[in-house]
Amino acid sequence: MQIKKIAELLNAEILCGADRVDSVANSAFACDMMSDVLAFVRDQGVLLTGLCNPQVVRTAVMMDMKCIVFVRGKRPTEEVVRLADESGIVVMATEERMYASCGVLYANGLPGGEIANG
Amino acid sequence: MDKVNFHFEIDGENFTSAGEASVRIKKMLREMGFTPEIIRRVSVAMYEGEINMVIHANGGEADVNVFCDRIEIILADRGPGIPNIDLAMQEGYSTAPDNIRSLGFGAGMGLPNMKRYTDDMKIESEVGKGTTIVMTVNV
Numbered sequence: 092m093q094i095k096k097i098a099e100l101l102n103a104e105i106l107c108g109a110d111r112v113d114s115v116a117n118s119a120f121a122c123d124m125m126s127d128v129l130a131f132v133r134d135q136g137v138l139l140t141g142l143c144n145p146q147v148v149r150t151a152v153m154m155d156m157k158c159i160v161f162v163r164g165k166r167p168t169e170e171v172v173r174l175a176d177e178s179g180i181v182v183m184a185t186e187e188r189m190y191a192s193c194g195v196l197y198a199n200g201l202p203g204g205e206i207a208n209g
Numbered sequence: 210m211d212k213v214n215f216h217f218e219i220d221g222e223n224f225t226s227a228g229e230a231s232v233r234i235k236k237m238l239r240e241m242g243f244t245p246e247i248i249r250r251v252s253v254a255m256y257e258g259e260i261n262m263v264i265h266a267n268g269g270e271a272d273v274n275v276f277c278d279r280i281e282i283i284l285a286d287r288g289p290g291i292p293n294i295d296l297a298m299q300e301g302y303s304t305a306p307d308n309i310r311s312l313g314f315g316a317g318m319g320l321p322n323m324k325r326y327t328d329d330m331k332i333e334s335e336v337g338k339g340t341t342i343v344m345t346v347n348v
């Protein structure tokens with residue numbers, strides 16, 4: 092799924108990386124515990140989270156993810172957005188809650204993908 | 210040249226910067242031409258250890274030594290130490306308080322992740338003195 096399609100489906104505002112929204116992610120992972128992301132993500136390109144700190148971005152960088160979706164109206168600081176932009180990650184924010192966000196993306200064909208250590 | 214060393218002071222007072230050193234190592238290893246797989250394993254293991262030093266040990270020092278056949282990560286702190294290493298190594302074991310959990314850490318997955326992502330991991334810890342972790346990834 093193209094990243095711009097994700098933004099469209101979630102009615103999300105793109106906060107950085109608008110020039111990279113044509114790139115494609117094949118699966119997504121949703122989590123608020125960063126060590127779980129580090130344990131279980133394999134090739135998931137998209138991280139959905141309700142957390143908003145710089146470690147979310149650094150965790151996504153570690154796993155070579157392409158896109159972070161901040162759910163339930165969470166707004167990252169400029170510093171957090173800049174950090175993501177520097178690493179080539181697209182950041183978007185949606186008012187949708189976590190459950191609904193995941194459901195919409197899944198129903199539209201973005202799967203969970205394979206899980207490491209699963 | 211038999212090794213290249215990267216040294217970092219890990220600030221224990223400032224959670225905002227936690228993980229910065231690992232992001233920098235990731236960039237440097239990329240510039241050095243390592244495979245994405247090796248880069249991910251080294252940087253994730255270091256990242257977990259770096260975060261642990263900030264949240265559990267009030268900071269410390271990190272050294273990454275790049276040899277021709279392996280990459281070694283040494284994390285040393287003067288924190289409270291780990292009383293029971295076997296217990297700490299178990300998935301899900303965490304002493305992190307609620308304020309740390311609300312930052313996204315404290316799942317008790319860090320040490321198991323470090324072990325899983327590296328070829329060798331040794332922990333030396335003394336209660337009241339500190340903890341030193343040496344991890345190796347063969348290249």
Ligand SMILES: Nc1ncnc2c1ncn2[C@@H]1O[C@H](COP(=O)(O)OP(=O)(O)OP(=O)(O)O)[C@@H](O)[C@H]1O
Nearest residue numbers: 126261265266297303304314315316317318319320
């Ligand atoms: N450097 C350290 N100094 C003192 N105690 C530590 C250190 N590293 C880990 N510990 C102890 O070991 C426990 C397990 O560590 P581990 O990294 O697996 O989990 P966590 O940090 O609590 O949670 P997570 O890593 O999932 O965010 C910690 O909760 C803490 O009690």
Ligand SMILES: [Mg+2]
Nearest residue numbers: 257261319320
């Ligand atoms: Mg940890």
